[in-house]
Amino acid sequence: MAISKKSAFKSDEIMLAEFAKAISHPARIAILKEVAQRQSCICGEIVEVLPLAQSTVSQHLKELKEVGLIDGTIDGVKSCYCINWAAFEKISAAIKSFIDATQCCKDKNCCS
Amino acid sequence: MAISKKSAFKSDEIMLAEFAKAISHPARIAILKEVAQRQSCICGEIVEVLPLAQSTVSQHLKELKEVGLIDGTIDGVKSCYCINWAAFEKISAAIKSFIDATQCCKDKNCCS
DNA sequence: AATATTCATCGTATATTTGCGATATAAAAT
């Protein structure tokens, strides 16, 4: 791809794009759902639900962790993943604000 | 990646992931903003605003078109891109519903 | 008719993502 031009954009656009990328794979959406719904959210149980190998799930979990959407604490042998609600809310606010800002234009006679 | 496992997931998760992928690049976010705000939304003007070559912008426009987020009509020499509001609303509703459904779990004692 | 303009598409290079098996690590169970 030669050199990435992503950094040439506005920081809020970059941030939004990064979050969107985090949920741009059905596996990560499914993982977020599972982690949010479970009382105890252990990686192994997620693996059972998903049609993916354990190493692949672990990798998706890592990506979600890197964007800050989930926290993972190692609790003895098992690890416990949880939604980071502060990050989740920050990020969903950014998305909603993008959606709302775009929809504001709807009533203008753009391209009518 | 060997073979994509995406189709092994639920259709609403796939749909959401596809939209997220569509806005997972700052260039496409910037394009959506421009197209929404402009009265006349011609590709050339978008190219002037973005730090990308014309062919690259055209490619991003194509991707947005493929997910259905924008419509493009060829109008003589120039082409006119517009937000497909029906698709945009369907998609933003899906996102908001995902966010809200996830946040519902916030008060449960998941992982305390 | 020749040229210029606008945009799409093709080909190509490189980067990133996805997926998995194999292996590593570390605690728990035997």
Added chain:
DNA sequence: ATTTTATATCGCAAATATACGATGAATATT
């Protein structure tokens, strides 16, 4: 102490994404 269990990480292969120049197609201008 050895084995089992749960998870992370490494290394590889294949797929996709990103970016651009070159070229093509189609209309507008001269």
